[in-house]
Amino acid sequence: MTELTTLPAAELAAKIHAREVTSVEVTRAHLDRIAAVDDHVHAFLHVDREGALAAAEAVDADLAAGKAPASPLAGVPLALKDVFTTKGIPTTCGSRTLEGWVPPYDATVTRTLREAGVVILGKTNMDEFAMGSSTENSAFGPTHNPWDHARIPGGSGGGSSASLAAFEAPLAIGTDTGGSIRQPGAVTGTVGVKPTYGGVSRYGLVAFSSSLDQGGPCARTVLDAAMLHEIIGGHDPMDSTSIDAPVPPVVAAAREGARDGLSGVRVGVVSEFRGEGYQPGVLRSFEAAVDQLRALGAEVVEVSCPHFTYALPAYYLIAPSEASSNLARFDAMRYGIRVSDDGTHSAEEVMSLTREAGFGPEVKRRIMLGTYALSSGYYDAYYGSAQKVRTLIIRDFDAAFEQVDVLVSPTTPTTAFKIGERVDDPLAMYLADLCTIPSDLAGNAALSVPCGLSDEDGLPVGLQVMAPALADDRLYKVAAAYEGARDAAAGGSLVHQVPELNGGAR
Amino acid sequence: MTAVAELMDYAEVVERFDPVLGLEVHVELSTATKMFCGCPNLFGGEPNTHVCPTCLGLPGALPVVNGSAVESAIRIGLALNCEIAPWCRFARKNYFYPDMPKNFQTSQYDEPIAFDGYLDVVLDDGEVVRIGIERAHMEEDTGKSLHVGGATGRIHGAEHSLLDYNRAGVPLIEIVTKPITGIGERAPEVARAYVTALRDLLRAMDVSDVRMDQGSLRCDANVSLMPRGATEFGTRTETKNVNSLRSVERAVRYEMTRHAAILADGGGIRQETRHFQEADGTTSAGRTKETAEDYRYFPEPDLVPIAPSPQWVEQLRGTLPELPWERRKRIQQEWNLTDEELRDLVNTGAADLVAATVDAGAEPGEARSWWVQYLTQQANTREVELAGLPITPAQVATVIGLVKQGELTNKLAREVVQGVLDGEGEPGEVIERRGLKVVSDDSALIAAVDEALAAQPDVVEKIRGGKVQAAGAIVGAVMKATKGQADAKRVRELIMERCR
Numbered sequence A: 001m002t003e004l005t006t007l008p009a010a011e012l013a014a015k016i017h018a019r020e021v022t023s024v025e026v027t028r029a030h031l032d033r034i035a036a037v038d039d040h041v042h043a044f045l046h047v048d049r050e051g052a053l054a055a056a057e058a059v060d061a062d063l064a065a066g067k068a069p070a071s072p073l074a075g076v077p078l079a080l081k082d083v084f085t086t087k088g089i090p091t092t093c094g095s096r097t098l099e100g101w102v103p104p105y106d107a108t109v110t111r112t113l114r115e116a117g118v119v120i121l122g123k124t125n126m127d128e129f130a131m132g133s134s135t136e137n138s139a140f141g142p143t144h145n146p147w148d149h150a151r152i153p154g155g156s157g158g159g160s161s162a163s164l165a166a167f168e169a170p171l172a173i174g175t176d177t178g179g180s181i182r183q184p185g186a187v188t189g190t191v192g193v194k195p196t197y198g199g200v201s202r203y204g205l206v207a208f209s210s211s212l213d214q215g216g217p218c219a220r221t222v223l224d225a226a227m228l229h230e231i232i233g234g235h236d237p238m239d240s241t242s243i244d245a246p247v248p249p250v251v252a253a254a255r256e257g258a259r260d261g262l263s264g265v266r267v268g269v270v271s272e273f274r275g276e277g278y279q280p281g282v283l284r285s286f287e288a289a290v291d292q293l294r295a296l297g298a299e300v301v302e303v304s305c306p307h308f309t310y311a312l313p314a315y316y317l318i319a320p321s322e323a324s325s326n327l328a329r330f331d332a333m334r335y336g337i338r339v340s341d342d343g344t345h346s347a348e349e350v351m352s353l354t355r356e357a358g359f360g361p362e363v364k365r366r367i368m369l370g371t372y373a374l375s376s377g378y379y380d381a382y383y384g385s386a387q388k389v390r391t392l393i394i395r396d397f398d399a400a401f402e403q404v405d406v407l408v409s410p411t412t413p414t415t416a417f418k419i420g421e422r423v424d425d426p427l428a429m430y431l432a433d434l435c436t437i438p439s440d441l442a443g444n445a446a447l448s449v450p451c452g453l454s455d456e457d458g459l460p461v462g463l464q465v466m467a468p469a470l471a472d473d474r475l476y477k478v479a480a481a482y483e484g485a486r487d488a489a490a491g492g493s494l495v496h497q498v499p500e501l502n503g504g505a506r
Numbered sequence B: 001m002t003a004v005a006e007l008m009d010y011a012e013v014v015e016r017f018d019p020v021l022g023l024e025v026h027v028e029l030s031t032a033t034k035m036f037c038g039c040p041n042l043f044g045g046e047p048n049t050h051v052c053p054t055c056l057g058l059p060g061a062l063p064v065v066n067g068s069a070v071e072s073a074i075r076i077g078l079a080l081n082c083e084i085a086p087w088c089r090f091a092r093k094n095y096f097y098p099d100m101p102k103n104f105q106t107s108q109y110d111e112p113i114a115f116d117g118y119l120d121v122v123l124d125d126g127e128v129v130r131i132g133i134e135r136a137h138m139e140e141d142t143g144k145s146l147h148v149g150g151a152t153g154r155i156h157g158a159e160h161s162l163l164d165y166n167r168a169g170v171p172l173i174e175i176v177t178k179p180i181t182g183i184g185e186r187a188p189e190v191a192r193a194y195v196t197a198l199r200d201l202l203r204a205m206d207v208s209d210v211r212m213d214q215g216s217l218r219c220d221a222n223v224s225l226m227p228r229g230a231t232e233f234g235t236r237t238e239t240k241n242v243n244s245l246r247s248v249e250r251a252v253r254y255e256m257t258r259h260a261a262i263l264a265d266g267g268g269i270r271q272e273t274r275h276f277q278e279a280d281g282t283t284s285a286g287r288t289k290e291t292a293e294d295y296r297y298f299p300e301p302d303l304v305p306i307a308p309s310p311q312w313v314e315q316l317r318g319t320l321p322e323l324p325w326e327r328r329k330r331i332q333q334e335w336n337l338t339d340e341e342l343r344d345l346v347n348t349g350a351a352d353l354v355a356a357t358v359d360a361g362a363e364p365g366e367a368r369s370w371w372v373q374y375l376t377q378q379a380n381t382r383e384v385e386l387a388g389l390p391i392t393p394a395q396v397a398t399v400i401g402l403v404k405q406g407e408l409t410n411k412l413a414r415e416v417v418q419g420v421l422d423g424e425g426e427p428g429e430v431i432e433r434r435g436l437k438v439v440s441d442d443s444a445l446i447a448a449v450d451e452a453l454a455a456q457p458d459v460v461e462k463i464r465g466g467k468v469q470a471a472g473a474i475v476g477a478v479m480k481a482t483k484g485q486a487d488a489k490r491v492r493e494l495i496m497e498r499c500r
């Protein structure tokens, strides 16, 4: 029965729908796994055992009654990043500020998952308000990388990706603002997809940076990610930035890539994303992946995107600016914690003292940075210039996508670093998202798929694939083709090489 | 604070200083739903019953623009002769304020939907002043706090505060004038006339309740003075949320006299917001703006830009009603009214009703006299607005028509109208029920005339003796006997025939 936690979601769904196994059995197996190992991983902030079992029972009852499954993934468990509101289940965004807050409403993603019969196991750990690249900024303690407990699982969605690598969940949802789905995916050896901006509703996603935030699927296989993508994607009238167009046929694209290879596909290697600052083992894994793409029939060319060099500074002006405004609502007046409300402080003082107590150092740092960047004397020099850089990056992508179908690069410059290693050096920390940020600024689609273990430390490396906006299907085609070839050559999927955790065999 | 001692005589103020005004009017739109969510846009209600995650600013909630509010904004812009932006965005105005759930207001900053227009305002003596409109932009209203336990109802000294977010997210249009100069002593009157004209316009367009008492129309008045002949504006004060037309006039006048006294004394005006005291017509200092507040505006990333197509704008232009001042001009010409008559018509609020009565087929003169005289009297007696009387212009036109056809006398007509007002139905039904038809059948009249003549033989003698005016007594008797339903002219003719 323990194999229930190791199967891909697609296979679990097939077994559940064929009534070879019940959703309750599958759900219980994952809940048991969480109970056994999460003390060591700390992927979850909140496990909704009863809610998950009730949802699983409902799916089983429907199937027993002869009803068709509500979706291709009905009955499969999922771990939800704690940044999405969940009616009746605490939502904290990894912050003290929201400790104990139980939202009165479901995010559109949450509602869609529930309607699809996907079983929500609980809420996963994250950097506070999704600000960070290591999940060390969670107010509730860091998540540990299942590959090496002393290392970070990436951020900000470290909990979601770690839950996959720890076999606590077969599927997860993350959000990507500067790389928070792809970067944790890369360092945990799992798949992470940032759909085209507007491809998945932001309604109920507690905002970090509205013009960048994008929810997306996390999984252990490309096909699983595609199936999840098709469920959560699509237009939402509650989010005016959501795209009013059909979800690209990502599942079909994944199947096509796995079956037909990549002949006729033009792949561009971004020349700016290699060289100084990149771990040699990461580059070697990446080069091997590029060779594999060639072997699959892809035509590979070198492409230059000169403005990508300015993406990081532009991002660190735009994201904090929007965050400083988005986080203003956490003022102790209506929800979340309140401190110093002892009758001796004015409303302004209570607000200020609560924010002082509720926000961690990284959040404060970014609020200050953003407040400064938006202030009247500096707006043009900082926020305004950053927006211009953003336009130049979009043009770089446009020019590149005239020559090639997709761009590739390493997902991260290094493998997972040690917990605490970069805590005192924010600028070093920010480099972890170097390769992922341009796609967020441009709003196009990008994905990370495991591309082996770095030869010097044995830790996972990610291959990033980037596609134009609304061409998410290309990501899946390329990644599925690559994944199939790599797994065949290596004799199995990379994530299954993760060491056994304390808590026993999965 | 002895306000009165600090004032300067008004005549002296305007002799020494030129006032500059700037008026900012906030208008709550009467759309069905709020600006960015589907909650009902209703005044009042149990606190916090018209709210949802979006207008409460809950984490994760997102705004979606109300298309009908954008439509109203464009129509208002067009009515104010503004340019309509082909592309504009919302911005966030960031500041902390307990009434404001997100701690930023979604508003328009450097990209208003309408800009650079004007409104022609007619003063009491007929002079027309053209007020330049800087911009009209969209934003959302805030919630309301109620401070409990203090003496003043203000936050200072209160034991606790309650927040009601029913109004949070209600669509607002802010209309900002360009500096109004060159109006001298008439400044207070101009301010009032402008807000009045704006109110009438918005009412005619049916985009807002324009109830100043309920806050659906609120005016902030900026006033500054400069010495006569100077060209550089003085420091201004902003009197916030003045909530009646009369108060707008009083507040401007008060600020002018207060500024003048300070300036004449060699003092300087502090740039600040002020509150108007309804009770004594004074203002008091509010927040001092020593340094400009930094709202850290930036484009609202949660909303897509608005790009009204030229076709849509033209289509909306076609929906504008005849604007109040245009209609007045037309009415005056068509009905051949003196300025004074027009003013009476406007002041009694009868213009629309008279126009509608004329449209329903009545003579303008008749229609006007019915509404301005008899029906205004009825409205006063019944203590309702003229427009609130339970009678339609069409019903009034019917009654006027019946008089013209000789079916009713004026006296009977008033009784018919009375019946309609009392809820007895259409004029025809009232006539039926009360038996109010003019008796035009000679045989019935002859009988009544003969009876009256027989009762007063002395009068018959007088008439026969040539004293024709004595017939009046007989006419009166006949009218009494027929309950006023006889045609008096015909009665007189019959009397003369019988006495020949």
Ligand SMILES: [Zn+2]
Residues within 6 Å of the ligand: B034, B037, B038, B039, B050, B051, B052, B053, B054, B055, B056, B169
């Ligand atoms: Zn609402």
